[in-house]
Amino acid sequence: MSPTIAVVGASLAGLSAARALRDQSYDGRIVVIGDEVHAPYDRPPLSKDFLAGRASSDDIALGAPDDEDLHLEWRLGTTAVGLDHLSRSVLLEDGSEVRADGVVLATGARARRLPGSDGLDGVHVLRSLDDAIVLREDLALAERLVVIGAGFIGAEVASTARTLGLDVTVVETQPVPLAGPLGTDMGAVCAGLHADHGTRLLVGTGVAGLVGTGRVEAVELTDGTRLPADVVVVGIGATPNVEWLAHSGVALGNGVLTDVRGATNVPGVVAVGDCAATWSVAAERHVRTEHWTSALEQPATAAATLLGTGGPVPTPVPYFWSDQYGARIQFAGSRREGDVARVVEGSCADRSFLVVYERDGHPVAVLGMDQPRLFTRWRRQLRSVVPTPS
Amino acid sequence: MILVCPTTALPPGEAIRVEADEPIAVFNVDGEFYAIDDTCTHQDASLADGWLDGCAVECPLHASCFDLRTGKVSGPPAKTPVRTHRVVVADGMVYVRPGVAAEGAA
Ligand SMILES: Cc1cc2nc3c(=O)[nH]c(=O)nc-3n(C[C@H](O)[C@H](O)[C@H](O)COP(=O)(O)OP(=O)(O)OC[C@H]3O[C@@H](n4cnc5c(N)ncnc54)[C@H](O)[C@@H]3O)c2cc1C
Ligand SMILES: NC(=O)c1ccc[n+]([C@@H]2O[C@H](COP(=O)([O-])OP(=O)(O)OC[C@H]3O[C@@H](n4cnc5c(N)ncnc54)[C@H](O)[C@@H]3O)[C@@H](O)[C@H]2O)c1
């Protein structure tokens, strides 16, 4: 009988894993199990062009015409509820199971919800195509939007809503948004885009609760302020979808723990994308990288691990982009507290700049706003430097 | 024909964006000039800002690769090719003919 590999999670990481297995000449069965009914689609446009009505669901499909040649067995609309590590079987919610010789865990992450917000109309999170469709419909009828959380989701949704003509307020608990990924100085510069485009940004403010019966009417802050709202979007981070692996024997932390090559502690089981906390040589700890490019690139390494073909130890340079108020923000590398940010091109005031983060005089990360060409050159340069543990 | 620039202004390994009905990117690969649509077919990025690797350009946003000779996708996520345009070099000047496919391109 031909071998079977089960891929759990039918999104960017799962599809990329299936493609990588075929690229690497695996010709056995591949069963792709995904709980969403939709064929794989791209999430980044959900807060950008799709939400703005400039892209359709066809535009954001991840499938390519020649994917038929991959001969994948799709099990869409099917939730995996467990993994038996001895028989390497994936257990499905209908009680059936998929017996496999290898398993790729690619179940991603889900949006964190605000406690106490369940059952109130007009309150949204944004993670899936279905989320984006209902949010888009709701925004079309609304005048006032309150966004909770000034991370990536918050900033991008606020920006899109402004282009739709809404009055927008963003509430953030931290004193400076995006300080985690970008550092305080650059976080503040990027957050300046909100004011430039007429969005109110309230920082250092907690949310006490949502006001309304049936439908949300306002957001109440911890200082007692009430912000009237027709629609509320909660963008306060994401949680990895790993609960279904609780009794599987697969080691879990903030995600599925893997080595640099995507291997879990269970032989024949690898993990990729937003659900995976992968060992980072540079950071000397497990890092769950919640960015599109990791979900695209990690599967090639993990597929080689599963097929036992090895290859060199990958030295990824994390990369992400974000589109906010017409500005294209790009970041690559690994920044830490204490790294020095230096503007090497343009100026922050002009909202067009390139910033290099340096540690002991060496570049470790780069941030660009509307500087794609220069950014690409710096990103390349970072990729050619082998990271050393520090 | 659109005048792009003197050949000396576009050294090997460099690219330039030319405004036309649809913007066009012109590349110099070791002395050979190629022109393709500047806008990536995946989403919205300028390929003239991309990374040249032999006869391919990598999109600066999500790293789709296009073959400069044919316009074909040589790496995902893009699914559709870009159009190629014919380049004419005369008297030290680089020109493109928008809408006329490069010789040898499909
Ligand atoms: C609105 C939005 C905008 C974004 N914008 C950007 C951006 O601009 N730049 C960037 O770098 N990144 C961006 N990201 C992040 C990027 O989309 C993610 O990093 C990427 O989608 C991760 O891919 P994944 O396949 O690992 O996980 P996911 O895309 O989360 O997919 C996991 C899939 O597994 C399914 N699943 C979960 N549990 C089970 C189960 N038990 N059984 C079966 N199936 C299951 C899920 O429903 C889902 O379909 C954005 C994300 C969102 C939500
Ligand atoms: N361009 C991009 O890269 C992009 C765009 C959208 C989404 N994503 C991904 O989607 C996921 C979710 O994004 P996100 O923006 O929700 O997460 P995030 O972690 O980027 O930001 C969450 C923000 O919410 C704040 N916050 C937390 N609790 C709060 C509370 N109770 N009240 C007010 N603020 C609070 C945090 O301080 C933080 O600033 C992440 O994986 C992210 O990487 C990425």
Ligand code: FES
């Ligand atoms: S816009 Fe070029 S690869 Fe996405």
